Each structure stands twice: as structure tokens, then as C-alpha cells.
Amino acid sequence: xxxxxxxxxxxxxxxxxxxxxxxxxxxxxxxxxxxxxxxxxxxxxxxxxxxxxxxxxxxxxxxxxxxxxxxxxxxxxxxxxxxxxxxxxxxxxxxxxxxxxxxxxxxxxxxxxxxxxxxxxxxxxxxxxxxxxxxxxxxxxxxxxxxxxxxxxxxxxxxxxxxxxxxxxxxxxxxxxxxxxxxxxxxxxxxxxxxxxxxxxxxxxxxxxxxxxxxxxxxxxxxxxxxxxxxxxxxxxxxxxxxxxxxxxxxxxxxxxxxxxxxxxxxxxxxxxxxxxxxxxxxxxxxxxxxxxxxxxxxxxxxxxxxxxxxxxxxxxxxxxxxxxxxxxxxxxxxxxxxxxxxxxxxxxx
Amino acid sequence: xxxxxxxxxxxxxxxxxxxxxxxxxxxxxxxxxxxxxxxxxxxxxxxxxxxxxxxxxxxxxxxxxxxxxxxxxxxxxxxxxxxxxxxxxxxxxxxxxxxxxxxxxxxxxxxxxxxxxxxxxxxxxxxxxxxxxxxxxxxxxxxxxxxxxxxxxxxxxxxxxxxxxxxxxxxxxxxxxxxxxxxxxxxxxxxxxxxxxxxxxxxxxxxxxxxxxxxxxxxxxxxxxxxxxxxxxxxxxxxxxxxxxxxxxxxxxxxxxxxxxxxxxxxxxxxxxxxxxxxxxxxxxxxxxxxxxxxxxxxxxxxxxxxxxxxxxxxxxxxxxxxxxxxxxxxxxxxxxxxxxxxxxxxxxxxxxxxxxxxxxxxxxxxxxxxxxxxxxxxxxxxxxxxxxxxxxxxxxxxxxxxxxxxxxxxxxxxxxxxxxxxxxxxxxxxxxxxxxxxxxxxxxxxxxxxxxxxxxxxxxxxxxxxxxxxxxxxxxxxxxxxxxxxxxxxxxxxx
Numbered sequence: 001x002x003x004x005x006x007x008x009x010x011x012x013x014x015x016x017x018x019x020x021x022x023x024x025x026x027x028x029x030x031x032x033x034x035x036x037x038x039x040x041x042x043x044x045x046x047x048x049x050x051x052x053x054x055x056x057x058x059x060x061x062x063x064x065x066x067x068x069x070x071x072x073x074x075x076x077x078x079x080x081x082x083x084x085x086x087x088x089x090x091x092x093x094x095x096x097x098x099x100x101x102x103x104x105x106x107x108x109x110x111x112x113x114x115x116x117x118x119x120x121x122x123x124x125x126x127x128x129x130x131x132x133x134x135x136x137x138x139x140x141x142x143x144x145x146x147x148x149x150x151x152x153x154x155x156x157x158x159x160x161x162x163x164x165x166x167x168x169x170x171x172x173x174x175x176x177x178x179x180x181x182x183x184x185x186x187x188x189x190x191x192x193x194x195x196x197x198x199x200x201x202x203x204x205x206x207x208x209x210x211x212x213x214x215x216x217x218x219x220x221x222x223x224x225x226x227x228x229x230x231x232x233x234x235x236x237x238x239x240x241x242x243x244x245x246x247x248x249x250x251x252x253x254x255x256x257x258x259x260x261x262x263x264x265x266x267x268x269x270x271x272x273x274x275x276x277x278x279x280x281x282x283x284x285x286x287x288x289x290x291x292x293x294x295x296x297x298x299x300x301x302x303x304x305x306x307x308x309x310x311x312x313x314x315x316x317x318x319x320x321x322x323x324x325x326x327x328x329x330x331x332x333x334x335x336x337x338x339x340x341x342x343x344x345x346x347x348x349x350x
Numbered sequence: 351x352x353x354x355x356x357x358x359x360x361x362x363x364x365x366x367x368x369x370x371x372x373x374x375x376x377x378x379x380x381x382x383x384x385x386x387x388x389x390x391x392x393x394x395x396x397x398x399x400x401x402x403x404x405x406x407x408x409x410x411x412x413x414x415x416x417x418x419x420x421x422x423x424x425x426x427x428x429x430x431x432x433x434x435x436x437x438x439x440x441x442x443x444x445x446x447x448x449x450x451x452x453x454x455x456x457x458x459x460x461x462x463x464x465x466x467x468x469x470x471x472x473x474x475x476x477x478x479x480x481x482x483x484x485x486x487x488x489x490x491x492x493x494x495x496x497x498x499x500x501x502x503x504x505x506x507x508x509x510x511x512x513x514x515x516x517x518x519x520x521x522x523x524x525x526x527x528x529x530x531x532x533x534x535x536x537x538x539x540x541x542x543x544x545x546x547x548x549x550x551x552x553x554x555x556x557x558x559x560x561x562x563x564x565x566x567x568x569x570x571x572x573x574x575x576x577x578x579x580x581x582x583x584x585x586x587x588x589x590x591x592x593x594x595x596x597x598x599x600x601x602x603x604x605x606x607x608x609x610x611x612x613x614x615x616x617x618x619x620x621x622x623x624x625x626x627x628x629x630x631x632x633x634x635x636x637x638x639x640x641x642x643x644x645x646x647x648x649x650x651x652x653x654x655x656x657x658x659x660x661x662x663x664x665x666x667x668x669x670x671x672x673x674x675x676x677x678x679x680x681x682x683x684x685x686x687x688x689x690x691x692x693x694x695x696x697x698x699x700x701x702x703x704x705x706x707x708x709x710x711x712x713x714x715x716x717x718x719x720x721x722x723x724x725x726x727x728x729x730x731x732x733x734x735x736x737x738x739x740x741x742x743x744x745x746x747x748x749x750x751x752x753x754x755x756x757x758x759x760x761x762x763x764x765x766x767x768x769x770x771x772x773x774x775x776x777x778x779x780x781x782x783x784x785x786x787x788x789x790x791x792x793x794x795x796x797x798x799x800x801x802x803x804x805x806x807x808x809x810x811x812x813x814x815x816x817x818x819x820x821x822x823x824x825x826x827x828x829x830x831x832x833x834x835x836x837x838x839x840x841x842x843x844x845x846x
Contacts, residue, residue: 203716204715207716207717207719208712208715208716208717209708209709209712209715209716209717210715212701212705212708212717213708215694215696215697215701216694216697216701216705218696219694219695219696219697220690220693220694220695220696222690222691223690223691223692223693223694223705224694224705225653225673226651226653226673226683226685226691226692227673227677227705227706227759228672228673228674228676228677228678228705228706229674229705230672230674285696286694286696286697287696
């Protein structure tokens with residue numbers, strides 16, 4: 001039984017990614033040096049504060065990468081995810097500032113400010129995603145084009161709303177008691193939110209009817225339609241979830257950093273899509289997992305850390321990440337080709 | 351043999367896990383039309399592809415005019431005077447015919463195409479095979495048949511002495527196929543040697559001088575078509591006798607009307623089509639490609655809109671605006687293009703089978719995996735699907751087994767009205783017989799079946815009645831007793 005499940009894990013699609021993560025961890029732990037703390041020598045990279053920071057930073061990308069992966073599995077692409085993240089953050093920030101210590105609604109009860117603020121933040125993201133989905137299906141325009149447009153529109157809206165100003169001073173209920181809560185020197189909430197998101201997404205993608213439909217549409221849209229799948233509805237749902245993920249990441253930003261402006265998350269769409277792709281999502285649709293999205297985000301984050309630890313010039317980080325993305329896709333293509341060839345030969349050879 | 355143009359000596363080709371060809375030896379005579387037959391998986395296409403330079407043999411040798419040759423690419427084969435005509439995308443659809451004909455050697459002067467010169471040369475190449483097409487036309491506007499003829503024009507234009515036809519007619523209508531056959535006869539008169547890889551018995555008996563049969567990668571025998579019978583060929587192909595090669599459906603008394611289509615019209619596609627489907631009945635729908643057969647099925651199934659007409663299911667008027675509406679009303683469509691329209695190749699067998707039934711298989715929001723597996727296991731057994739398991743990739747299955755799963759989708763969803771569009775296209779003889787038996791069994795069990803087929807024997811053997819469409823209109827209805835191939839052909843072609 002035990003060996004059976006181990007074998008299954010090894011065969012899983014993510015096995016290769018886990019190996020990459022382990023290798024990066026070993027490198028970073030081995031070359032990261034150690035620090036003195038309370039008279040004990042601790043590994044700099046592995047020390048709890050650093051791991052806490054690593055997972056907190058990974059949380060942003062991983063959460064958005066779940067949404068991006070879902071979109072990619074369905075055969076689409078969401079370029080506006082960074083802008084949705086920004087607009088959700090700005091809208092949420094304006095709400096929280098109003099009810100913050102310096103805002104006009106400072107006296108309001110924290111009991112409802114926090115939940116309403118969460119809904120505002122997530123709702124903004126979800127509405128942005130919904131609009132993407134509605135436009136893509138109603139206008140029948142490729143997602144690339146629609147989200148390229150909304151990428152500019154959503155960020156532009158954020159700029160117009162803030163006038164370019166940074167918005168801060170949020171209620172401590174958000175920044176110190178919820179997202180930013182400090183438990184003996186660690187800030188675990190973002191990582192917890194990420195883990196929960198990955199688990200929920202993994203269950204829904206594997207076991208829900210909607211999740212199956214997403215894979216079916218990405219695999220063959222026509223066949224799905226002919227099988228009675230409401231293709232447009234599923235697509236709209238997928239983009240809405242992607243927006244919702246942007247909103248969730250924005251909420252974490254507000255609680256963690258305590259500020260937002262119209263430049264928040266510039267270029268994030270690339271990191272997020274990169275995380276999805278490294279995590280095994282296929283841009284031709286039909287393949288990808290939530291766990292893969294998480295691992296993809298973690299790998300990219302670890303590479304960033306490695307760049308710091310090995311004292312490589314920061315300027316190189318973008319180049320290195322770009323190379324990693326291309327390599328991941330090429331490896332994926334090669335293995336897919338092998339599988340496909342084996343199938344064609346076994347099955348359709350005449 | 352002095353008059354052999356091409357000889358195979360112990361040709362062996364292995365793919366990971368499969369030996370596609372195992373020590374195959376025979377020879378092709380100069381100027382003959384030589385058929386290569388076999389079930390799917392017998393190795394006939396592999397052999398064709400080795401001749402055409404697409405694959406290279408692992409062992410054995412090929413002799414052209416008595417000299418050993420080995421091609422590493424289609425280009426080398428082409429230089430040696432061998433061309434291959436197949437159905438896979440051979441051209442760039444966005445370029446003109448002329449540009450495609452000269453692709454790779456476009457006449458140019460300092461980088462600019464010499465268009466007039468190229469179009470003239472292209473026209474001469476088309477004329478040589480009797481094709482009257484404007485060489486400036488975009489490739490995408492051609493039908494499959496025309497595209498194949500352009501491939502032939504290209505082969506002839508490059509001086510091919512041997513042309514390999516890899517299942518050329520599997521998606522052609524009877525009319526289009528006739529044009530192709532006329533062209534082949536012309537080529538034979540000009541002394542071109544042809545290798546004809548096909549499933550279709552009738553064509554082979556008509557066109558070819560000899561037929562070589564492969565079974566499971568092994569050479570079985572070569573027969574003179576004038577001295578053999580269809581039965582004998584089939585027997586060699588499958589290695590046993592099949593009395594049930596084309597079973598005749600035992601027509602029972604039809605039951606209640608399950609679906610009634612009244613005066614369905616979609617302007618430009620079909621007009622005024624009425625038909626009645628009863629439980630236990632197989633209604634054949636005959637017609638040439640373009641007669642509107644698939645279009646009618648698609649409109650009934652809610653894929654394409656219709657402009658007028660009424661649809662009743664079990665006596666109740668319904669409006670089916672989407673496939674989902676149709677499925678909920680108990681109608682299932684087996685579409686003509688299995689890989690594009692019926693299956694999600696990236697998913698496994700059970701996931702494909704359960705796709706229309708997920709709403710029934712769910713508990714709360716999650717799929718009941720055990721119920722899903724049970725459903726798949728059940729239908730695998732009932733339909734005798736040959737696959738390693740219900741979890742295996744559907745892309746790895748043979749056409750016949752894929753088709754069984756595509757059909758099982760609707761049985762699993764308990765659809766009573768089945769619209770079958772070319773249910774045996776691209777499946778081998780054995781699977782075809784099984785699918786026929788299955789269709790028969792389904793009708794007997796009380797399903798109502800609309801059978802669209804371009805193969806007249808299939809229609810004649812299975813249908814209780816046959817409706818003939820031509821130019822989008824119903825031009826005749828024949829009962830099983832009065833129907834025969836000749837009458838159908840006349841109606842389909844619009845001859846009275």
C-alpha cells in the first residue's frame with residue numbers, strides 16, 4: 001500500500017517539479033551560509049523567518065497562477081491578471097483607507113468593515129474577470145486580444161481613481177489582526193491562504209463537474225459543445241475565477257504591505273503566466289494542475305532567491321527566469337511529443 | 351522478375367512497442383495498379399509511407415528498377431520519381447494553388463516572385479491531369495478531392511513514375527471519388543505505376559490489377575483482382591471467415607414515433623426536410639456530400655440554427671437551441687469527424703465516455719468517481735471495447751474502438767434517438783462489422799436511429815427505410831424491399 005502510493009507520487013506529473021524544488025532548496029541551504037541566533041548557528045536560508053518570507057512572497061504569484069492555470073487549461077490566456085490585481089488592490093485600498101485611522105469613516109465598527117472590505121477587494125477582481133469572460137464569449141474575440149485590452153483598461157482605471165497617489169493607512173484589523181497578524185515573529189496568513197487555495201482548487205479541478213468541463217473544453221472545444229457542455233458559461237466562469245484570484249492576491253497585499261498604487265503588480269502577468277507554464281500548464285489547452293501552479297510559482301521565487309544568494313547581478317534575474325520558462329516549455333513539448341508518437345504508433349498505425 | 355518496378359525484400363519496421371512490418375516481401379509490376387489491403391494496424395500505411403520516403407525501414411531493402419534504394423525523406427523519394435498522395439495536410443491552405451505547387455522552388459528574380467510565369471506553369475501542370483482550376487485560387491477553397499487531385503498534378507508535374515495513394519477516398523463522396531478514379535485510369539494508361547492503400551473493397555476490385563494483403567505486419571498473399579472475390583480478400587485480411595461481414599439488420603415492427611421532423615428548412619443548406627423516426631427503426635439518410643445530410647443532423651441536434659420547421663420528440667413540440675437541449679430531450683449525435691467533433695483526445699477513455707453524463711454522475715458539486723468508473727466499465731463490456739483499461743488514453747485506441755466510445759457516450763446518457771453520421775468511417779473491417787451489429791442491436795432494443803452513410807452497402811443492409819437527399823431536398827424515400835444500389839445512386843445524383 002505504502003509503496004504503491006509512493007510509486008503513484010513518482011509517476012505524477014509534478015514529480016519532476018518537486019525534484020527541481022528539492023535541488024533548489026539544497027543549493028540555497030548549502031550555499032546560503034548561516035547566522036548566529038540566540039547563541040545557536042542557524043542556516044540562513046532555512047531559518048524560519050526566511051522561510052516565512054519566501055512563502056509569503058510566493059503566495060501572491062501562486063494564488064494568481066492558480067487562476068491563470070485554469071484559464072490556460074481551458075485554452076485561453078489572461079494577460080490582464082496583473083492589472084486586475086492592481087485595480088482590486090486600489091479599490092480595496094480606497095475602501096480600507098476610508099475606514100482607516102485617518103479616513104472619514106474612522107469611527108466605523110471593525111466588525112463589518114473587514115468582511116465588507118474583503119468582499120469589495122475580491123468582488124472587484126471577480127467582476128473584472130467576469131467582464132473579460134463576457135466579452136470573450138459574446139464578442140467572440142480571442143482572449144489574448146480582450147485581455148490585452150483590459151490589461152491597459154484596468155490599470156488605467158486604477159490610475160484615474162488614485163490620481164497616481166499611493167493609498168495607505170488601513171485599519172489595524174486588516175494589517176495587524178488578519179492578513180498581517182504576527183505570531184511569534186512570523187506572518188503566516190498569506191502562506192495559509194495560499195495553501196488553502198491550492199487545496200480547494202486542486203479538489204475542484206480534479207473532482208468537480210465544472211473542473212472536468214474546463215479540461216474538456218481546453219482539450220477539444222467542439223467535442224465538448226457536442227457533448228452538451230455549456231462552453232461559454234464555463235469560459236466565463238474560468239475568467240471570473242482568474243479575476244477572483246487576482247482580488248485575493250490584492251487583499252493579501254493590502255494586509256501585508258499596507259499600501260497600494262496604480263503601479264502595483266506591474267509586469268506580474270508575466271511572472272504569473274510563467275509560473276503556470278513552468279508548473280506544467282499547456283498553452284494549447286487541456287493540461288495543468290493547481291499543485292503545478294504552486295510549484296511553478298515556488299520555483300520561480302526560489303530562482304530569484306538564488307540570484308540574490310549567489311550574488312548574481314539583479315539585472316540578470318529577468319534573463320534567467322525567461323530562460324527557465326522557455327526551457328520548461330521545450331521540455332514539456334519534447335515529452336508530449338514522445339507520448340504522442342507512442343500513441344500514434346500504438347493506435348493508429350496501419 | 352524482370353518487369354518489376356519496385357521490389358520489397360524482407361522490409362521490417364518497428365515502432366516502440368509495435369512491429370508494424372515484419373519481413374514483408376513482394377513486388378510491384380511496371381504500370382500496374384497494386385492495392386495494399388489490411389485491417390487497421392496491419393501495416394499497409396506504414397509500407398506506403400516507406401515507399402514515399404516518410405519512414406525508413408529498419409531492416410530489409412527496397413529495389414527500384416532492380417537497384418537498391420533507401421529514402422531518408424519524401425524529397426529523396428520524389429527525386430527518384432515516387433510521390434505520395436494522402437489526406438493529411440499536404441499544402442499551405444493560405445497560399446494559392448500555384449504557390450503550393452511551386453513551394454520550395456518558387457520562381458523568383460532577386461527575391462521577388464515571378465507570378466505570371468509561375469501561374470502559367472501551374473496551369474500547365476493542372477491541365478496535364480485534366481483539372482480546370484484557376485491556379486491563383488487559394489488552396490483553402492478546394493474540396494478534399496480537389497486537393498488530392500492537385501497533389502496528383504504535383505506528382506505528375508514532377509515526373510513521378512510511381513504514385514502511392516494512401517486512403518485517398520476515405521472522406522470523398524461517391525461523385526468526387528469517381529473523378530479521382532477517372533484520373534487514376536488516365537494515369538495508368540500513361541504508364542504510371544500506382545500503389546493503392548485502402549479499406550474499400552469495391553474500389554480495389556474496380557481499379558486495381560492485383561492486391562497484396564497484410565495482416566498484423568506480415569505479408570499474407572498477392573491475388574489477381576480478376577481471379578478473386580471480396581470474400582476471399584476479407585478472409586485473408588482477418589484470417590478467418592466472416593459470414594457477418596455485412597449482417598443484414600433484422601427489421602422488426604417499428605414502435606412509437608420518437609422523433610418527427612416537419613418541414614425543416616435552413617436556407618442555403620436544406621429545405622423542407624421532413625422525417626419520422628420510430629422506436630426500433632433505422633432510417634437511412636442517403637445523399638452525396640453536400641446534399642445536406644450532416645447539415646440536417648446538425649440542425650436537429652441544435653448545433654446550427656434552422657429558419658423554419660418543427661421538431662417533435664415523443665409527440666411533444668420542442669425547440670432545441672443547443673446540443674445540451676437536444677441531449678436533455680434524449681437525442682445524441684455521433685458526428686462525422688470523430689477526432690475533431692466527438693472526442694477529447696487529451697482525456698482518457700472513461701472521461702470521454704462520461705462527458706455528457708457528468709450532471710447525472712455528480713454528488714453535490716463533485717463527480718462520483720466510483721459511479722463514473724462503474725459506468726465506463728459497464729459500457730466497455732457491453733460494447734466490447736478493446737483497450738488496456740478504462741483509464742487508458744483514448745488517442746491510443748484504434749478508430750473502431752474510439753468510435754465505440756463515442757457511441758457509448760450517448761448510450762450512457764440514455765439517449766433514445768441516435769443520429770449517426772458516418773459511423774464506420776475510418777474503421778477497419780472487423781470493427782465495422784461489430785459496429786454494424788451494435789447499431790442493429792440498439793435498434794432492436796428500441797432506440798430510433800438515423801443513419802447517415804456514404805457507403806451504400808451499409809445503408810442498404812442496415813436501414814429499415816432510406817430517405818434520399820439531393821441539393822438539400824428530400825428526393826425520394828425507399829422501403830427496404832425496393833431499395834437497391836442503382837436506385838439510390840440515381841436518386842442521389844438527381845437522375846430520374
